[in-house]
Amino acid sequence: MIEVKDLVKSYGGHKAVRGISFTVESGKIYGFLGPNGAGKSTTMNIICGTLASTSGSVTINGHDIYAEPIEAKKCIGYLPEIPPLYTDMTPAEYLDFVGRAKGLRGAELAEQIEEVMELTDIANVRSRLIKNLSKGYKQRVGIAQAMLGDPEIIILDEPTVGLDPIQIIEIRELIRSLGKKHTVILSSHILTEISEVCDHVIIISHGKIVANDKLSDLEEKYTSDGVLELQLKCSAKEMETLAESLAKLAEDCETFVEKDGTCRIMLKYLRANDIRSAVYSQVCKSGITMLAMIPHEKTLEDIFLSLTSDDAVADETVDEKNDVADAASADEDTDSNKDDGDDYKPLFG
Amino acid sequence: MSSVYRKELRSYFCNMQGAVFAGFLLLITGIMSSLYNFKGLYPSFESSLAETGFIFLLIVPVLTMKILAEERHQRTDQLLYSLPLKVSAVVLGKYLALLTVFLVPVAIMSFYPLILSMYGEVSLVSAYSTIVGFVLMGGALLAIGMFISSVTESQVIAAVLTFGSMLAIYLMSAISNLIPATAQGTLGAFSVCCVLAGLIVWVMTKDVWVGATAGIVLEAITVFCYFNFTESFAGLFAKVLDKLSVFDRFYLFATGMFDLSAVVYYLSVIVFCLFLCVQSVEKKRYS
Known part of the structure; x- marks a missing residue:
């Protein structure tokens, strides 16, 4: 469905993404996990065509994002890290604009707007200006925008950042329901979110993939x-x-x-x-x-910490597989560290 | 394209920006018209419109400053890139919305000559051809403003840069008179342009050597031309500026001439600026 090959993105001298490759199959919820600055947003931006990669290719349903951007973008609904909202519009006007830009017209447009408003529970604020909405509602308007046009793939970049706990639970619920109809890619640095919602986890650290597995396999492998x-x-x-x-x-x-x-x-x-x-x-x-x-027992948190710790990625000349092996051996260090303290406080989540 | 057009238009008229712009333009033309036509009893609407030309110095920056800069500032450009829209369609949609906002007061203005004709003999043909010239010049200046808005993220910088450019364009023929009409004077003026071009290339590519090379190559061509065609070099700079002057061509309309080359000139400025605008927006994705 999505095929990402050897993606590299450098900003001047700094390499934000160093050769990421993976494939996404339909009907699953993928979790993109990594500490801040690991290259999650950059990768997502490249997949959605909002940023050009330095090298490498992205193919969506057989359409290359550079060669056939319009066809490729029709398959994707994207919510960037900062919801791209026109704050002087109301949600209804905003969704009308996005729907039209996605090629919807007339009754179909009205129907879809109603549907996504219903699903994201924003129908009650439809005629208030977006700038007067709370962060949670803004986020939902952003998600509603991504859902318009019924794209096969929905990509959400840190959709729960800055929300209160109840909103977080609601948004997760929403993402889970999205997963029934669409393929969802979700980025986060919050582990509980990924483990609760996703089927498949891709862990990124320092611009590289350090693990790419089913959640259950990952747990089995590293615990x-x-x-x-x-x-x-x-x-x-x-x-x-x-x-x-x-x-x-x-x-x-x-x-x-x-x-x-x-x-x-x-x-x-x-x-x-x-x-x-x-x-x-x-x-x-x-x-x-x-x-x-x-x-x-080791939790996803421990796996994450050991895979993304600097030791694990320090040896960057070694290829990816060796990196994972290194990370596995680095486990022991983190383990004993953990045992030294009586109360092990999770750093994430 | 139509979606972007609708959205922009809505934003202009929901934000008062469009209404204030239209009101301001109508106010100034109204003042000019009442001074010249009604108080001065002069039947030519085109001369009052020609006097209104300076208004573009103020209204173009106000209208274009946010059109692309704000998208980048609010990160809504990410939405536009991720939607199945071509960059050219986005730019064109925005430009057409800009043009529409400009055309609303012009449409109202179009009644003035008719009103005037109720009280005496008015050359409607020359009045309307001047309005056409007014629209074309406005369109060209708006396209320049829009391009400037696309290079920066800050509305304020966009506004200041646009105002500076408008001022330079407005004073272009005055500046051209300052340059000595000798071959040496022309050489000096062109050399300054070469240095500026080199600096712009340097800023855009962030590479000193590329900028220096561009500057030196241009300078070499200038010096070569200077030594080989010294006679025709005299006064060339002033001629070039005169040819490029956006406002002078409009004043020609006001004298009752419908200059087809001016129409072509304005249209090419529009197309060129929109092309640059698309390139500048595309470039953002690659940096």
Whole structure:
């Protein structure tokens, strides 16, 4: 449906996008994930034809965006990062303009405007000036604009930025419903959004794709190991003996003594091999009181952090696959960092 | 194209901008007409229209400053690029809307000669041909203003640049008289133009060497011409400026001449500026 090949965009000396290639199949919701400045918006702008790439090609339904821009753009509805609204118009007038520009006329135009207004829930503000609308409504007018003309592909660049939590939930709901009829590409740096809404995730960092997979596959691929945390009520010495016996079960074992006198053991294990019951019986045997056993699984957040960390992309001369491998090995570092702190506060989401 | 045209037109007339523009133009022509035609009892509407020509210095910047600069400033240009519209259609739609806003007061003005004719003998043919000239000149100046609006993101800069250009165009024949009609004077004037052209190329390409090369090549051609055709070089600069003068050609209409070459000239200015405008908008996508 969309085929992006070796896209490169440089601004003067700075390369914002360095050779991105991917394909988009119909009927799915794609998530474009990456930290700020990773090249998400640039890539989307190039796909939609609002920016020219330095090299590389974009083909939409067989139409090259440069050779046949009109045909290609007819297949796309685009909401840029800053909703492109004429603030001195009302939503009705604005949608009328966009609809006409997309080639709709007469009854069809009126019908579609009603339909998208209904879907985005802006019918009640149709005759107020856009400049007087709240950020949430402006965003919705932007989405309504992208939906007009019933394009096969809808591309939304950070559609939930600056909205309140209720609006965010509503917009996500809307995007999910869009996904039933259209192919949706959604960019965000908010992980929960991507994991809630998208089927497929493309992670971009420093202008390169570092992961491109189904959400479920991605989780499986990068969360093969987990960490089991044991909180114990015992002396340090007792803990050491216990840890020795437990180390045989796990891949890796670390011990900590807490300030309040309790002890903590972190066991790293492969998820394919569940060690919980074995650990439990070992602890029981030793006669130590176990206060808690907490399995820590890697979330999309950890995957994201490890893939987009500077270590992962530092080795830029290596090709993409190696980059991913590097990132996987860098996981361990982030993991141990995470374990050092008691309360792991998510950085994103 | 029609969608952009409708949108622009709506924005001009919903924002008072169009109404204020029309009112202002009518006010000035009204004052001129009542001074010359009614108070001065002079039956030629074309001379009062000729006196109104300076009005373009003020109204063109006001009308064109936001037309493309504002789109870039508000990032709505992204919408226009992502819609299935050609850039040329967008530019043409906007220009036609501009022209329409200009034509509304001109249409009202067209009744003046008829009103005058109720009180005496009025040469309607020459009055209306002057109105045609007025429209053509306005169209050309609006096209220049629109091009200037396309090169910047700020309405204020667009307005100032447009006003400066309009002033330069207005004073063009006065400037041409300042330049000595000798071959050396012409050489000097052309050399200044070559340096300016080099600077403009430098600014546009952001490459010193390209700018310098362009300047030097142009200067070399000028010097070559100077040494080989010294006689015809004398007074050439003034002649070129006179030929390019937008206002002088309009004054010709007011003297009762319908100059076809002026029509062609104005139309070519319009086409050239719109072409530049399309290029300048296209260029934004590549930078």
